[in-house]
Amino acid sequence: MQHVYMDYAATTPMLPEVAAAMQPFFSQRFGNPSSIHSMGQEGRDAVEAARGQVAGLIGCQSDDVVFTGGGTEADNHAIKGVCLAGRERGNHIITTAIEHHAVLYACNFMKELGFEVTVVPVDKDGLVDPADIKKAITGKTLLVSVMHANNEVGAIQPVEEISKITREAGVCFHVDAMQTMGHLPFNVDMLGVDLLSASAHKLYGPKGVGMLYIRPGTRVVPLLHGGEQENERRAGTENVPGIAGFGKAAEIAAPDMGKEAATLTAYREKLVDGILARVEDAYLNGHRQKRLPNNVNISFDFIEGESILMYLDSEGICASTGSACSSASSEPSHVLTSLGMPVERARGSLRLTMGRWTTEAEVDKVLEALPRIVSKLRAMSPLVKERCGWINYL
Template sequence: MEPFLGRDGFGNPSSLHSEGQRAKRALDEARAVVAESIGAQFSEINFNSGGTEADNAALFGVTLANRRRGEHFVTTQIEHEAVLHTARFLETIGFEATYLAPDAQGLVTASQVLEAIRTTTTLVSVMHANNEIGTVQPIAEIGGALRGHNTYFHSDAVQTYGVYPLNVHELGVDLLTVSAHKIYGPKGVGALYVRDGIPIEPLLHGGGQERERRAGTENVAAIAGFGEAVRLMLIERETTAKQMERQRDLLIGMIRERIPGAALNGHQAQRLPGNVHFSFPDIDAESLLVSLDLTGVAASSGSACTAGSIEPSHVLTAIGAASEARGAALRLTLGRETTDEEIRETVEILTRLITRLTRV
């Protein structure tokens, strides 16, 4: 008699073999839809715990695997901390980094990248869109400029994955970071696209999971949820992006109309559909954030990873918008369930608070 190994969801005896088959099928289905969503091959998708791990894996993986060829890499001053902190650690173990300075709207250019690369440059990492000020970088232009150069190109596309059609070949990237929670999927799961043939040192060593690029038992439930979120995202993305873009422009226009001196940070047009980031002169940042929180308005001075912080962010510092004279910086983000009424109510509250704090 076959040994009893548990029961499936229908009360029938199950086996480790059938459980393994179901897990593999779930992983394969999720991997296939994630690959389809960015124009990649099935074998090029590597699941992990999210954007931070994917960024770490890209930087560590490429620089360490190609160290004999060179120890220089290029990134920007306004990357997510997952890239910047990894870059700084790599510098402590002998690598050399060049940090490109953006312009006042947060843009870097392909010519800047080309000027920075050397014969010893093994990796360029430029985020697709900034998570604080919303500026969208010319990734396809940078990718095209890097063709023919002996260096790999990585982009953190966590912010753009759910709102723009992405194709790794059109973008010209060799590695791409995406995350589930930005498309309303589970937290704690993401993926790194690695073009087939690229030498990459695993961040985690152990078993042979994820084609030996990421050891450890996969979080099958979270990955299956990621796959379902991607399927829904592909259906809803265009409609959602148009709605968010319209509401973003409505929010920007109302703030500019109601609050004199409000300065929009980031690119005026090349920005994420759901991102609004303003500076308010002569307003105390802590007082504004606390007051908004007490009224039920969720806001931050920078990224979600630094929510609650009143210190000028590295992004605002890099674009020259973090001086004391600029006052409070405020990031408001829109989602697919945001309503026009909520936008109007937020502007009313913000206007009232700015007026009160100006008098203090």
């Protein structure tokens, strides 16, 4: 069966050019970049070339990029690293209710170590109010961590405004840019960030490789101790094939971003309008305009998102209910409940995320299949209003 892949926020397929750029470092060019001999230097050259390509995409100096073992590590590095480096000066972190668990759980861990964490709420569209961040800052605040765009509902956060506040207060600002790097044009100065984390597999690169941008002068303790790799900021022999692939993906992303975003925005609008017109009791989650070009997240009352997912999968359509990392959990998404939505509606959510290989024919296929599947499930659902008197909670 030909699959319709609509789960690009979970991971993207790797570009063939990226695979080709990685290949030699799995085989003949296997040298350790820390080795002095010429084979080692080939590895070193590949790592440094990739550093330049990644830095080029986000408008920073190569030296400000630290390669990590993925996005989760980069988020942990930023949060734990800033807190531990600044523990003499303060003990307070500010983050938001809709962050990825890589941020929220790292903050929880710091709480166990005695730090204080303020979790700022979001509005019903999934947006953070910069004034809430400003209010939460105290003389003890070391770090503010706010994601650039949410991975579930696609809401794009006002990070530029927040950075003005953190700058003024002299507080370090971290942004998780997993869903935006290589998709939305930005640079680190435009956003005003001190730390920015990203992951290669979200921009058509390999899994298990990420990066943390660290603005010069920002004090960050390393997460991993050992060798002197990454300028003594991240110990361990570099993942040379992965890093080379990340570099290639970053290089390719730069010129393609605008065109891809325009196409995906058109598909997104077609999907949202089409689904809302065809299906009753369906609600778009996340801000209608301030959202990622590729993200559609809709709740369907009276049914479970997981059942929709299974029926879609049986027709070859790959989607998601929330973030891939928590899809094994039966708990409703913390992001959706943070938008103030009742648990029942959060359980009936479906996320469709598109990307480079999405076609209009695929969008049409989803528009044909989804209303049919929702009707079928509602016909079987004990929750349907006609049968049990659905409480209208809005």
